[in-house]
Structures are given as structure tokens and as C-alpha cells.
Amino acid sequence: MTNSSLHIGRLLRSTTSDCVIGCRASELNLPAFGGMVRIPLAEGTQIFGLIHNIQIEDDGLIRQLITSDNVPPDVLLDNRNNRNVPVEIGVIFIGYQQDGVISHLLPPRPPLSLDEIFTCTPQEVVAFTGNGRFGYLRHILRRDDLPQAELLAAHIQQAGQIHLTHGRPDWVEAVTRELVTLLRDDYDRLMSVLSAIGDINLS
Amino acid sequence: MTNNPENTSEKSLGYVVGGSLKDSLSVRLTVPPQEVKEGSFVVIESGDWRFYGTVTDLQLGSTNPRFADEQSENRLPPEVACLLHGQTLFTNLQVLPALMQEVGPDPASPEYEQWRSQHPDDSGLQPQPVKTVPAHHALVRSARAEDVANIFGEPSQRNFVIGYTREQNLPIPLDLEKFVQRSSGIFGATGTGKSFLTRLLLAGLIEYNKAATLVFDMHNEYAYDDIASDTKEVIPGLKSKFNPRVRVVGLGAGASIRGQSPDFNLTLAESDILPEDIEMLTRELNLRETTPATLEALWHDFGRTWFSEFKKMRNGAMEEDPITGKKVPATDSVAFWANQAGVNVMAAEGLHQKLGRLFNKPYIVPNPPQDSLAEIINLLASGKHVILSFGDHETDLDYLLVTNLITRRIRDEWEKRTNAYRSHPQKNPEPRPLVVVIEEAHKLLNREMAAQTAFATIAREMRKYYVTLLIVDQRPSQIYDEVMSQLGTRVSAWLGDEADIAAVLSGLAGRDALRGMLARLQPKEEALLLGWGVSLPIVVRSRRYDQRFFEELRGASPPGRSADDAIRELFG
Structure with a gap:
């Protein structure tokens, strides 16, 4: 995670709860699974989201190249940098900020096509995840179609590392406690989440 | 508040x-x-x-x-x-x-x-x-300490500290004023500190001195100093500590209690014994169903001298009829009297034979030198506390007969005094509340005996007449349930038997919840306080009955647990 907010792509499509971002392959080293992004809207509002999926679609040229015996390095590089089909990044909305106030509710309206998407700075991650009582977790836990345990573990790993360096070493414990509270009636899901969290390694 | x-x-x-x-x-x-x-x-x-x-x-x-x-x-x-x-x-x-x-x-x-x-x-x-x-x-x-004080009261002479809470060592007092208003019980299996609890409470009652106490001391434990069977420490006697207030009475002329002479001796007049005193001993003397009829005839013929007259009769004595020359019952024989009174001869002779155990009791005499029973009553009425030590007469027969006889007299006397007071409160003083302490209470208050002894009546209704019981027993399940349910304050050390636990809790709200607490008390120095005289059931570490206790009782130092107590608790 860099200290500045970096542009990673533009919006392809969206709903009130999630969106898909188009991104060039050359920018693919920026976003990470479980990373937090922000989408600035007009009038001082910005949406926060969590990357839950990164998808690389094929096209006709790739299908042809795959079948050839040998792909020259310059062709490989050209195909990756100048491909016609963008890398698609799935983002789940986890809250928004309006007039400087952070909310863990869903944004009032979705972003529009081609809106720009940026990575969150450590300060933004600390401000958002340290605000309130982890209300944003319910957006993740509601989505049965997501790899919840892995997504939560990736998010906690990244955000926990930031909190550790920003003077709140107990954040991981607090978010884990909240997850236990939310999931204690669902033994299988809770154990799966805790098992993934158990694999987190903070340095 | x-x-x-x-x-x-x-x-x-x-x-x-x-x-x-x-x-x-x-x-x-x-x-x-x-x-x-x-x-x-x-x-x-x-x-x-x-x-x-x-x-x-x-x-x-x-x-x-x-x-x-x-x-x-x-x-x-x-x-x-x-x-x-x-x-x-x-x-x-x-x-x-x-x-x-x-x-x-x-x-x-x-x-x-x-x-x-x-x-x-x-x-x-x-x-x-x-x-x-x-x-x-x-x-x-x-x-907290203020909660304990709010519920149980601040420690004082009236609010006698009987023990301390297990966690914070906060003193738990017992309201002695309430304690003596209804009959009470101290229970616990053998070796759990029942006698120490009794000593503690008696010391508190004597120090508070608002009620007289009469202790039937079957095993001569309470009057004089004793040695603890486990720690070998000296256990102060109540007479030693409260000499002017406590009088020790020994049963029988010349009785000696632990090598010491009592204040006076108790001898019973033969005329004190009534037929119902004998009926009460039915099980102890193995009497037959015909006994009541025989006793009724004796009472009818001789009145209050029946015991002396029956004792004088010779059992099986025969003489020759001067006219017929046949062997006939002698005129001073039991059979002769039975024939005259229309009583079955065999039944009368059987009863005479069985009463032989009583006829030989040295403390039952035809004409005692003084009315020691009246003396006991006067002492109690005048504010003294009496410990009746049974000395060498430690059999159940002695205990049953003497306790019942004395208690019957006391009951009559206190009833008379109470009625006189109620009729003319200006002329007659209010009777002094009396607590009768009975050990091995199940012997007197079991289902068979309860109806015949004075104790059941006291437990049921003598509260109105200023007399209550303090029952000390290790088998509460053997005590008649009607008596148990009347008990106000109950202090119980550890009990193992389910029936005993159920008996101690009889008539109390939440007894199912309290059952486990009794069963899991420490075998020593812990007691559960419950019942009418205790605001809420509570487990206490009982206070130690030693020299320090008496110093605290006399106000030398406030109640508290010493370092020695703490060490003893930690390391046994």
C-alpha cells in the first residue's frame, strides 16, 4: 500500500451495492484482493469499497496465441499492455463519506460509468475502518456469493497492518471479536472465517 | 435510603x-x-x-x-x-x-x-x-460491606456476628432478638462443628442477656472447659466465661461434672413423675399396648403417689391363703393390686418389671431435700442461665425422662406467668423469654414421641408463652416434620444425607436451589444460615470459638479474622 491515493481504473458498471471497474493490465500491480478503494462522486461525496474479485477475460487474439507453438516475448508484452479487453475488478461497497462524515451504510446512489477509482491511503483506511463499530462487515457477511473468509482475512491483514503502524495494535482483536459476535450462531461459517484469520501474519 | x-x-x-x-x-x-x-x-x-x-x-x-x-x-x-x-x-x-x-x-x-x-x-x-x-x-x-450491614445489620450485642462471608470476610450478624422469638435449629453431620456453633450462639445469647437459656447438656460439654478432640486446644466453658450469670446443675445427688462440683444438684421427687412421662418412654422401655390402661388404674388408685406405691409393690410375691391353704398373691404384690383394680395381672407385672430401670435411678427419690425443679425455674425467671449436665446419667432413658419432665414443668409455669401478665399487666411482670436447648433432638422430637412430649407443643405454639426451642441435631430427617416446619432460624453445617438436607429446608422458599449449597459446604467451619431470622440464605465461615472470640465479645477488639485464622484456612 502506497501512502498516496493512486488511480487504478474507471467504472464499467454498478449497482447500489457493488460495481465493476475496468483496469489496464499495466495498472494491475496496484489493486489487491481485499484492498480498499474509493470512488469520488460530485459534491464532496465518495464511496468506499472492497475489492473482492479480479477477473481477466480472454479475447480472440489470445485464443489464437494460446494455440501457437511459440509466443515471442515482444508479442506477449504487447498483448498484455495493449489488450482490447480490460481487466475487470469487482468491488463491493462498504460505506461512503459525505461532507467529511463517514457512514457504514450503502451509498445513496451508485457511481456513474467511467467514474475514476483510486486506492485508499493508509489514513483513509484507518479513518474508515476505525470509525463506528465495524458496521461495514455486514455488507460482506450478507453476500453468500463471495469467498467471505478469504476476503475478510485479506482485508484484516491489510487494514491490521496499517492500524499496527498507526498506533492501534488492538484493531485486529476488536474486528475478530465483532466477527465472532456476528457469526456465533453459524458455527461452520465462523470457524471458516477464524481459520482464515488465524493464517494472517502481521509484521 | x-x-x-x-x-x-x-x-x-x-x-x-x-x-x-x-x-x-x-x-x-x-x-x-x-x-x-x-x-x-x-x-x-x-x-x-x-x-x-x-x-x-x-x-x-x-x-x-x-x-x-x-x-x-x-x-x-x-x-x-x-x-x-x-x-x-x-x-x-x-x-x-x-x-x-x-x-x-x-x-x-x-x-x-x-x-x-x-x-x-x-x-x-x-x-x-x-x-x-x-x-x-x-x-x-x-x-459490599454496606450491603451486608443494610441487610443483616451492623454488628452489635443484639446483632451477633456468627461468621464471615466466604469471599470478602464481611461479618454476618444474626439478630438475636428475632432468633429467640421462634424456635430455631442447629444442624450438621457429626464432626462438622455443630457444638461449636451452639457454643457461639449460647455465648452470644448469654452476653446479650435478653432471654434466659436452659441447656440440656447430655454430654457435659458446655459448662466447663473442654479439650477439642481434633486440635487439642482448650475450649472455654460457658460457666468459666460467664460465671455469675450461668448456673450449672448436675443430675443426681453428689454429681460431679468433669471433676468439678456443680452449683447444685437436681433430684426428682417420685411424685413428680406422671403416667404420661412413662408412656413417653414406651419405645425406650419396650412397653406393651396394655401400659396406658395399667397406668390409668395406678393413677386412679393412688394419684400423685402412684410411682412410690407401685415401686413398693413386690413383683411375683405369693403367700399361703390361711383358709384354703393355696398359694395366692401377697397383699403387697403387684398381682394383688391388679386383681383389686381389675387390671390384667400379667400386664401389671410386666410393667412393674420394666419400670425397675426407673425405680433404681438414684436421682429419683421419695422426698428430695429441696425442690430443685422450682429452683431451676426461679433461676431462669430471675435472669440466670442454667446448664443441666447429666453427669454419669448419659443414657437415652435418663435424657428422655428428665428433659421431658423439666420442660413440662417449665411450660406450665411460663403459661401461668404469661396468662397472669396478660390478665394484669400492671401487677405481673412480663415473663422473661426462655430458650430451651436440646441436643440429640430427634430422640425427643421424632414422629412417635413428638405428640407425647412437651417439646412439640413448645415448637408449635409456645412462642406466645415466651418459650422457644433451640434444637441441636445431626439427623434432622428423624425429627417430626411438623416441628421442623415451625423452626424459624436454621443454622446448618454440612449434611450428606439427602433426607436430612430436605428436612432442614422444609417449609422454605427456594429449597431446591438451596439443596446443593448444603451438600457442598466445607466439612468444617462453614454453615448455611437460613429461615425466618435471616434476611436471606447465606453461607458463612463460622467464627472461631476461642479466647479471641471472648475478647471481641467483651468489646476488647472488633470482630474480624486474625492472621492466625487466615493461616489456618490456607494450610489447614
């Missing part, structure tokens, strides 16, 4: 999660279970009300059985497992609520003024028996 309990900095034990008035309240523990013990006195803060109760059980629980079944600490890192267990595995307390008290809002809050105007004084704000339940999530905390 103006002091509001809200003190958020104080650590609570947990919060109410359920329960009912009928059973008990469930409290989710938020501290390690080792910090709370069964029998603890706890306080529940619920809005403007405070509830007082006793912990009766601790239960392990889980939000889902699988969290308890599977050892997740083997699958997860320790810190994650700890977080999981903290929320999914828990301990619930069962709290038996006993009292509730309106304490009002926080004095600093705006609502306080309005509440205070509705309650201008503290009348009506005293603790009362619980009639509702606290709200969900009401915080539960351990009782």
Missing part, C-alpha cells in the same frame, strides 16, 4: 439474562468463574431498585453445543481461540433473589429531586421480600 449504588468503576460480576421469580435468575458471568462461589451474597442493580440474592449454582454453557464439544484451541491460534471462547463459551450463575429495595435514581440526576419529593423519608424504602424480577441485563455485583 438516599445512597445510590451506581458506581460504574466497580467491577460487575455479570448481567441478568433470564430466570423467574419461582425458580431463580440466570446471570451471565463476565469474570472468571473462580471469582464467584456458590453461596455468595450478590446485589443486582436494576434501575431504581436493588435486588439481593444468593448464588445457588454455576453452570457452564455455550451458544452452540459444537463450540463446547470441539476443542477449537487445537485448530486456531491461541489469541483467536481465546476471542472465540470469550463469546461462545460462558458460565451462568443461578441467583436466588430474596429481597428487593427501592433506592431511587442517582442523586446527581435530574429525576432524583422528583423522586425524593415523592419519598420524603426513608420509611417504606426498607428491604422487602422479593416480589418481582430485575430487568434483563441488570448488572450483578458482589455485596
Whole structure:
């Protein structure tokens, strides 16, 4: 995670709860699974989201190249940098900020096509995840179609590392406690989440 | 009551999660279970009300059985497992609520003024028996010293400290004024400190000196100094410590108690013995069904001298009829009297033979030098305390006969005095309350005997006549349940037998919850206080009956547990 907010792509499509971002392959080293992004809207509002999926679609040229015996390095590089089909990044909305106030509710309206998407700075991650009582977790836990345990573990790993360096070493414990509270009636899901969290390694 | 309990900095034990008035309240523990013990006195803060109760059980629980079944600490890192267990595995307390008290809002809050105007004084704000339940999530905390003082009273001569709470060593007093108003009981299996508890209470009663006590000391334990069987320490005798107030009476002429001469001796006149005294001994003397008819005939023929006359008769004596020359019963024989009185000869001779055990008792004499029974009554009425030591006469027969005979006389006397007082309160003094202490009470108050002895009557209705019993027994289940249910205050050390436990708890609310507490008391130096004279059931570490106790009793130092006591508790 860099200290500045970096542009990673533009919006392809969206709903009130999630969106898909188009991104060039050359920018693919920026976003990470479980990373937090922000989408600035007009009038001082910005949406926060969590990357839950990164998808690389094929096209006709790739299908042809795959079948050839040998792909020259310059062709490989050209195909990756100048491909016609963008890398698609799935983002789940986890809250928004309006007039400087952070909310863990869903944004009032979705972003529009081609809106720009940026990575969150450590300060933004600390401000958002340290605000309130982890209300944003319910957006993740509601989505049965997501790899919840892995997504939560990736998010906690990244955000926990930031909190550790920003003077709140107990954040991981607090978010884990909240997850236990939310999931204690669902033994299988809770154990799966805790098992993934158990694999987190903070340095 | 103006002091509001809200003190958020104080650590609570947990919060109410359920329960009912009928059973008990469930409290989710938020501290390690080792910090709370069964029998603890706890306080529940619920809005403007405070509830007082006793912990009766601790239960392990889980939000889902699988969290308890599977050892997740083997699958997860320790810190994650700890977080999981903290929320999914828990301990619930069962709290038996006993009292509730309106304490009002926080004095600093705006609502306080309005509440205070509705309650201008503290009348009506005293603790009362619980009639509702606290709200969900009401915080539960351990009782503080002021709570104990609020419920049990400040230690004083009247509020006699009998022991200390297990956790905080707070003194728990017993209101002696209430204690003597109804019959009471001290129970416990053998070797659990029953006699020490009795000594403690007797010392408290004698020091308080508002009621006379008559102790039937079957095993000569209470009057003079003794040596403890386990610690070999000297146990101070009540006579030694309260010499002017306590009189020791030895049974039989020339009796000696532990090598010391009693203040005077008790001898019974033969005319004191009534037929019902004999009927009461039916089981002890193995009397037959014909006995009442024979006794009735003896009473009819001789009146109060029946015992002497019957004793003089010769059993089986025959003489020759001068006219017929046949062998016939002698004129001073039992058979002769039986024929004259129309009583079955065999029955009369059988009774005479069995009463031989009584005829030979040295303490039953035709004409005693003084009316020692009247002397005992006068002593008790004049404010003295009497310990009747049985000396060498320690058989059940001696105990049953003498205790019943004396108690019958006392009952008659106190009834007479009470009636005189009630008729003419200006002319006659109010009778002095009397506590009759009986050991091995089941021998006198079992189902068969209870109807025949004076004790059952005292337990049932003599409260009105200023006489109550203090029953000391190790087998309460053998005592007639009608008597047990009348007992006000009950002090019980450890009991193992289910029937004994049930008997001690008979007639009390929440007995199912209290059952386990009795069974799990420490075998020594712990007692459960419960019943009418105790505001709420509580387990105490009993006070030690030693030299320090008497120093505290005399006001030399406040009640407290010494370093020696603490060391003894730690290392036995």
C-alpha cells in the first residue's frame, strides 16, 4: 500500500451495492484482493469499497496465441499492455463519506460509468475502518456469493497492518471479536472465517 | 435510603439474562468463574431498585453445543481461540433473589429531586421480600460491606456476628432478638462443628442477656472447659466465661461434672413423675399396648403417689391363703393390686418389671431435700442461665425422662406467668423469654414421641408463652416434620444425607436451589444460615470459638479474622 491515493481504473458498471471497474493490465500491480478503494462522486461525496474479485477475460487474439507453438516475448508484452479487453475488478461497497462524515451504510446512489477509482491511503483506511463499530462487515457477511473468509482475512491483514503502524495494535482483536459476535450462531461459517484469520501474519 | 449504588468503576460480576421469580435468575458471568462461589451474597442493580440474592449454582454453557464439544484451541491460534471462547463459551450463575429495595435514581440526576419529593423519608424504602424480577441485563455485583450491614445489620450485642462471608470476610450478624422469638435449629453431620456453633450462639445469647437459656447438656460439654478432640486446644466453658450469670446443675445427688462440683444438684421427687412421662418412654422401655390402661388404674388408685406405691409393690410375691391353704398373691404384690383394680395381672407385672430401670435411678427419690425443679425455674425467671449436665446419667432413658419432665414443668409455669401478665399487666411482670436447648433432638422430637412430649407443643405454639426451642441435631430427617416446619432460624453445617438436607429446608422458599449449597459446604467451619431470622440464605465461615472470640465479645477488639485464622484456612 502506497501512502498516496493512486488511480487504478474507471467504472464499467454498478449497482447500489457493488460495481465493476475496468483496469489496464499495466495498472494491475496496484489493486489487491481485499484492498480498499474509493470512488469520488460530485459534491464532496465518495464511496468506499472492497475489492473482492479480479477477473481477466480472454479475447480472440489470445485464443489464437494460446494455440501457437511459440509466443515471442515482444508479442506477449504487447498483448498484455495493449489488450482490447480490460481487466475487470469487482468491488463491493462498504460505506461512503459525505461532507467529511463517514457512514457504514450503502451509498445513496451508485457511481456513474467511467467514474475514476483510486486506492485508499493508509489514513483513509484507518479513518474508515476505525470509525463506528465495524458496521461495514455486514455488507460482506450478507453476500453468500463471495469467498467471505478469504476476503475478510485479506482485508484484516491489510487494514491490521496499517492500524499496527498507526498506533492501534488492538484493531485486529476488536474486528475478530465483532466477527465472532456476528457469526456465533453459524458455527461452520465462523470457524471458516477464524481459520482464515488465524493464517494472517502481521509484521 | 438516599445512597445510590451506581458506581460504574466497580467491577460487575455479570448481567441478568433470564430466570423467574419461582425458580431463580440466570446471570451471565463476565469474570472468571473462580471469582464467584456458590453461596455468595450478590446485589443486582436494576434501575431504581436493588435486588439481593444468593448464588445457588454455576453452570457452564455455550451458544452452540459444537463450540463446547470441539476443542477449537487445537485448530486456531491461541489469541483467536481465546476471542472465540470469550463469546461462545460462558458460565451462568443461578441467583436466588430474596429481597428487593427501592433506592431511587442517582442523586446527581435530574429525576432524583422528583423522586425524593415523592419519598420524603426513608420509611417504606426498607428491604422487602422479593416480589418481582430485575430487568434483563441488570448488572450483578458482589455485596459490599454496606450491603451486608443494610441487610443483616451492623454488628452489635443484639446483632451477633456468627461468621464471615466466604469471599470478602464481611461479618454476618444474626439478630438475636428475632432468633429467640421462634424456635430455631442447629444442624450438621457429626464432626462438622455443630457444638461449636451452639457454643457461639449460647455465648452470644448469654452476653446479650435478653432471654434466659436452659441447656440440656447430655454430654457435659458446655459448662466447663473442654479439650477439642481434633486440635487439642482448650475450649472455654460457658460457666468459666460467664460465671455469675450461668448456673450449672448436675443430675443426681453428689454429681460431679468433669471433676468439678456443680452449683447444685437436681433430684426428682417420685411424685413428680406422671403416667404420661412413662408412656413417653414406651419405645425406650419396650412397653406393651396394655401400659396406658395399667397406668390409668395406678393413677386412679393412688394419684400423685402412684410411682412410690407401685415401686413398693413386690413383683411375683405369693403367700399361703390361711383358709384354703393355696398359694395366692401377697397383699403387697403387684398381682394383688391388679386383681383389686381389675387390671390384667400379667400386664401389671410386666410393667412393674420394666419400670425397675426407673425405680433404681438414684436421682429419683421419695422426698428430695429441696425442690430443685422450682429452683431451676426461679433461676431462669430471675435472669440466670442454667446448664443441666447429666453427669454419669448419659443414657437415652435418663435424657428422655428428665428433659421431658423439666420442660413440662417449665411450660406450665411460663403459661401461668404469661396468662397472669396478660390478665394484669400492671401487677405481673412480663415473663422473661426462655430458650430451651436440646441436643440429640430427634430422640425427643421424632414422629412417635413428638405428640407425647412437651417439646412439640413448645415448637408449635409456645412462642406466645415466651418459650422457644433451640434444637441441636445431626439427623434432622428423624425429627417430626411438623416441628421442623415451625423452626424459624436454621443454622446448618454440612449434611450428606439427602433426607436430612430436605428436612432442614422444609417449609422454605427456594429449597431446591438451596439443596446443593448444603451438600457442598466445607466439612468444617462453614454453615448455611437460613429461615425466618435471616434476611436471606447465606453461607458463612463460622467464627472461631476461642479466647479471641471472648475478647471481641467483651468489646476488647472488633470482630474480624486474625492472621492466625487466615493461616489456618490456607494450610489447614
